[in-house]
Amino acid sequence: MRLYPEQLATHLQAGLAPCYFIYGDEPLLKQEALDTLRHTARTLGFDERTRFDADPSLDWDDIFSASQSLSLFSQRQIIEVHLPEKLDKTASERLRELLKQCHPDLLLLVTGPKLNQQQQKGAWFKALSAAGPVMPVFTPDARHFGRWLAQRLQQHGMSADSEALQWLAYAFEGNLLGVNGEIEKLALQNLPQPLTLPVLQNLVQPHHQFNPFQLLDPLLQGKVKRACRILLQLRTEGIEAGMLCHLLARELSTLQQLQLGLQSGQSFAQLATSLHVWSSRQSLMQSALARVPLAKLQQLQAMLAAADRAIAAFDDDEAWRWLYSICVGFLDERLMVINP
Structure with missing residues (x-):
């Protein structure tokens, strides 16, 4: 099942899946998705969280041990596995083994970088897709960035006229972290709505970011x-x-x-x-x-x-x-x- 960041809140109303795979090159959306899943899990009694980085030095037996043990203070736990740019054969096999260990008291959160089409055809990716929702997180392109900004402003109780929104999209294209910080600052100032171009140009310093x-x-x-x-x-x-x-x-x-x-x-x-x-x-x-x-x-x-x-x-x-x-x-x- 493919799930997009804007669909996550609605998805969680039906409950948590046993495993989620979040991958892509957009740090803000990836972090927000992880935070939402962690918060939801905590409300359901997942009080213990352990993180593993799946680099070549990782001992996968440590993950298996953690997945099968519960502390005296928690009956449910979250295990996070952060994948590297490339997954070797051994890591791919152990990851697929780990997915078979999922149980109701274990939430598995797996994150990874942006993947090419060949990687998405791999056995480990297919196993993750079968285990739970797969969530790609990418920076909105120029066609959709304005709509994303309008939604983000709305989340903070604000709006902007079309001219102001266009300028904001131009000023921060490719830099979601930067524009999110500016929106949070604007929300604290109790500004008249909708925001206008002169107001934004006076208060916001542009910062594009491209790859x-x-x-x-x-x-x-x-x-x-x-x-x-x-x-x-x-x-x-x-x-x-x-x-x-x-x-x-x-x-x-x-x-x-x-x-x-x-x-x-x-x-x-x-x-x-x-x-x-x-x-x-x-x-x-x-x-x-x-x-x-x-x-x-x-x-x-x-x-x-x-x-x-x-x-x-x-x-x-x-x-x-x-x-x-x-x-x-x-x-x-x-x-x-x-x-x-």
Whole structure:
């Protein structure tokens, strides 16, 4: 059963499941989900909590011992297992064994990082999915961030007009921890409602936060203005130009192989499968292919090579200029004059 953070409160009205798996890269939503489950469990008599980090040094027998023992002061207990980026074969097998030990006086809370599609096909993930709800927690994307902010404001007894909400979404995109802190501060000030743009601009300091992968989707969609804004913010946050070159090289290579395959008469579905393009990204790739022909892709790759040479020469400013030009290059089909 897949469960989303906004559904958790309703789900818990029917009672606790024996096991929950919370995974993803959004720390605020992950922590809030854990806190909600812990609080609910405490009201039901789960007074003892033990945490284990499933790194290579973990002795899994310690978890099994804890799961089968009860203290004099508690008849019900919570065991939390925090998974690493990758789970080796031994850890996968022991985790599946542990899931078989669940009983009514034991609540198992398992957390993990963001998982790719291959990891979600693993036996351990399937076992967790069968044992109880699986909850992915991700930062809302730009399309849904405004709605998330409106709901968060409402939880604190506040609202904002459309202009103020749009500014707040722009000012804190990708940074839920930051905007949640600001909302909590605003709630303490008993401000007139709805909040307006001048009020927010006077009281709130913007703080965007992006990761390098968030640069790719706007480029594929042709949303160049947004991509350039993300690029500039990534530089401000200290992301290295070399990392972005690596990501862009992989994306451009995939696009070029797709274009060449389409020109040779192959179907997009066949090409996407052979190139391991995730189903969730196929529509983005198709959008880019319709807008960026092969000749343009070759130009963008030449510009990327120029950025790589600038990095090798320790000319960071030049590298970032080329990266900005690459972003602009996704705008339309017009070819550009370049001097790599």
